[in-house]
Amino acid sequence: MSTQPAPAARPAAGAPVLQVEGLTCAIGGAVIVDGVGFDVAPGEFVAVIGPNGAGKTSLFNLLSGLLPVTGGTVTLAGADITRESPSARARRGLGRTFQASSVFVGLTVRENVRLAAQAKLGGSMRPWQRVRPGDAAQEVAGRSLERVGLGARGEDLAGALSHGDKRKLELAILLATDPAVVLLDEPMAGVSIEDVAGLTEVIASVHREEGKTVLMVEHHMDVLLGLADRVAVMHHGKLLALDTPAKVTSDPAVQQAYLGESL
Template identity: 60%
Template structure:
């Protein structure tokens, strides 16, 4: 039997959100959200607390169904698709709180993703041999994020910053063509931020994937992304290159709480 080889990285996917709206109990959470993100872009999403950033991610990733509008991945309508179907289509996601398996080792967390990526089982009950292709792929991705020396540690025992790096290693081991990062710097010690920024750049460059990230560290985000989308009261009020966003009077007013909804 021939040894499976790692899949060739997908090119980044184009993401389109068209007239997206979400109402819950009569309250408007998202209102006519429109954005077209080019394949291979690295885009930041900013806005005051409660602007709808994480909710937008939840709708794009399929955790929440919108009231109106559509989500398209490479011109294919995925609005009604399940979360697993979106993952198979190439959509990856991290959350504000860590979503790793804390009782498994660092290596085993990445190895599970590598198994699925190579066409194998994602079962926790079927661990591959130490020398198989999935293990080699997992170790390679752990080296990329600088966690190979902690491969045997329980994932729940490593630092918060390392948990974020581990999540990125998991994404690197998948075939994701578009990745949603929800506050990847949240709770990360200042000394770990630069390394995590490098990991996000590696995720973007190595895989050629599209990256969409919510981040409150504005100074970090502005030096990392190609374009910035600004959310305010459930709508996107600006979408442009970082410098133009920083100079936009409407954006400045929104952060001061004086812009119109």
């Protein structure tokens, strides 16, 4: 059996980088994602919103391979990844963060990012691996930390960071793997009001300057509407709407889904 990594996502010119068709997941007879379909263009920023329990995180779990698909397909840069493992999808260029912070608190900030870079470059995930001068993973880690504004915190323990800075560290870890498509699941969760603006700017700059395709779930509507090219609205596991922020927020069906509240 070949151990060669799957090729990174490189869509054909003009083609969507991510295509979802009829995506469905039923668990124990309950349908939690129901026939969802959409395309995402390279470099596009799509916000995913919806009331609690609408299926937003479940959708991300299906896209990243953490939930089994019971119907439909997921295509990344022309490759059908519907049945691939999370690690295979990551090697193809699909990156993911989670609602709960997930860093190695006992390692330094730089070591957290270096491990991700080592894995991407075909090395091991051993934190005790000796780092030589000019080490490629170390250089990637340095650039990624500078990118998110943590360049001066590299030797600090990750556990000593504020929650907002841990979120930035997670973004640096993601950038070190050079994903083509980034799934951000509530990156502002638990972040103090004072840190929201800085984290928002980091995400915006990664999208603009790195050209990453971003799908983001977030409850800070002002943040999302300022970042998104399009907004996807989930409701009862279905895709209720997908359009520009202005059109989605003025849609009566969307407002009804939010209990009649204006967005």
